[in-house]
Amino acid sequence: MALFDDEYAANPHPALAELRQAGPVHRVTSAAGIPFWMVTRWDEARQVLTDPSLSKRQPVDQLPAELRAALATQMLLRDPPDHTRLRRLVSAAFTPRRTQALRPRIEQITDRLLDELATVSEPDLIDRFAVPLPLEVICELLGIPGGERRPFHAWSNVIIGGSGGPADMVAAMSAIVAYFRDLLARKRAQPSDDLLGALLAVVDDGDRLSDDEVVGMALLLLVAGHETTANLIGNAVHLICRQPDQRERVLKDPGLLPAVVEEVLRMASPSATSTYRVTTRPITLGATTIPAGEQVLISLLAVNRDPRRFTDPETFDPARGDGGHLAFGHGIHFCLGAPLARVEAQIALTRLFGRHPEIQLAVRPEELRWRTGLLMHGLEALPVRLRTET
Numbered sequence: 001m002a003l004f005d006d007e008y009a010a011n012p013h014p015a016l017a018e019l020r021q022a023g024p025v026h027r028v029t030s031a032a033g034i035p036f037w038m039v040t041r042w043d044e045a046r047q048v049l050t051d052p053s054l055s056k057r058q059p060v061d062q063l064p065a066e067l068r069a070a071l072a073t074q075m076l077l078r079d080p081p082d083h084t085r086l087r088r089l090v091s092a093a094f095t096p097r098r099t100q101a102l103r104p105r106i107e108q109i110t111d112r113l114l115d116e117l118a119t120v121s122e123p124d125l126i127d128r129f130a131v132p133l134p135l136e137v138i139c140e141l142l143g144i145p146g147g148e149r150r151p152f153h154a155w156s157n158v159i160i161g162g163s164g165g166p167a168d169m170v171a172a173m174s175a176i177v178a179y180f181r182d183l184l185a186r187k188r189a190q191p192s193d194d195l196l197g198a199l200l201a202v203v204d205d206g207d208r209l210s211d212d213e214v215v216g217m218a219l220l221l222l223v224a225g226h227e228t229t230a231n232l233i234g235n236a237v238h239l240i241c242r243q244p245d246q247r248e249r250v251l252k253d254p255g256l257l258p259a260v261v262e263e264v265l266r267m268a269s270p271s272a273t274s275t276y277r278v279t280t281r282p283i284t285l286g287a288t289t290i291p292a293g294e295q296v297l298i299s300l301l302a303v304n305r306d307p308r309r310f311t312d313p314e315t316f317d318p319a320r321g322d323g324g325h326l327a328f329g330h331g332i333h334f335c336l337g338a339p340l341a342r343v344e345a346q347i348a349l350t351r352l353f354g355r356h357p358e359i360q361l362a363v364r365p366e367e368l369r370w371r372t373g374l375l376m377h378g379l380e381a382l383p384v385r386l387r388t389e390t
């Protein structure tokens with residue numbers, strides 16, 4: 001099956017529905033020709049996400065030395081007990097309270113971006129709003145000084161925008177790691193109350209994070225929290241604009257937005273898949289047994305529309321109440337930034353629709369371009385008109 005081409009990117013659901021109907025797990029081949037197993041049903045997804053015999057460890061020995069240390073210590077690529085230790089230390093610093101405290105800054109950043117947006121006719125909402133907002137918020141969270149953020153936008157273009165090949169990606173990540181190392185030295189000399197400062201200071205039962213671990217964590221937060229949140233905001237605006245009745249409801253009662261955001265997460269999951277896991281022993285899913293040593297991905301897009309779990313899964317219904325989407329994963333690697341992503345999306349949508357209630361797509365839906373590739377589900381561009389022409 002021709003998965004992961006342009007047609008699939010624009011509308012992956014028919015192909016995924018076919019696979020899901022055929023069975024819970026399938027052997028597929030990535031665009032790069034790498035074979036792996038893809039899980040397409042909700043029950044089996046939970047089984048995989050809670051089975052400790054599936055490992056997150058991936059070889060990093062192909063990478064340049066300066067990146068290797070930062071990636072090898074990332075908790076998304078570790079199993080217990082290392083993962084448990086890293087997650088505990090980070091959770092002590094990246095608390096829900098820290099996320100809540102960031103609200104006023106998120107609102108300011110949002111308003112500034114919206115001021116700039118309003119000066120352009122037919123702005124691209126992805127380029128001017130959905131992408132820079134989470135990037136600025138993560139810089140704020142980590143404590144990257146305002147004057148030092150400009151290179152992050154260029155690096156993010158390479159990492160997210162795909163403006164270059166894999167070598168440029170590695171170069172951008174190496175540059176970020178070098179920057180974080182330097183920043184960390186400065187923060188050690190002058191303690192700060194931002195997240196980087198807190199990660200340096202955190203002590204748990206006499207244990208603390210090494211510099212490599214703090215750098216790895218900062219890189220992980222940046223990469224994990226950026227494109228995903230940008231996709232969530234873009235996918236939400238797209239879905240709301242295409243459903244006038246939803247827009248009316250949201251405009252009348254912004255209190256509905258948290259439920260709308262959850263339904264966007266389910267129907268247009270910003271992370272199209274989980275990250276890779278590798279089987280360390282044979283595992284049986286339905287009638288299929290996957291041998292040891294194989295790569296497994298969960299199609300979050302597919303499992304979040306599994307009719308075995310969700311009533312009428314193709315209908316956008318924020319009031320559905322049957323919950324349980326897996327857009328943020330599940331189990332020990334459940335997204336650490338989920339509270340932040342939710343707050344960001346809610347503020348972004350409240351402010352955007354509050355200021356521009358007439359906002360609409362500036363192109364026909366079939367003209368929209370979607371990002372290709374396996375891991376993400378989001379728009380490359382979303383040209384909008386902020387007000388109805390009179």
Ligand code: HEM
Nearest residue numbers: 075076224225228229232274275328329333335336337341
């Ligand atoms: C893990 C999705 C935003 C930080 C994950 C996972 C998913 C996910 C599916 C689990 C991957 C797996 O098990 O293979 C999302 C989505 C987001 C979002 C859809 C936005 C809508 C964020 C933000 C941050 C963040 C804003 C931080 C600032 C992380 C981290 C992990 C993670 C650190 C690894 C947790 C661990 O290994 O224990 N995310 N994420 N994410 N996410 Fe998010």
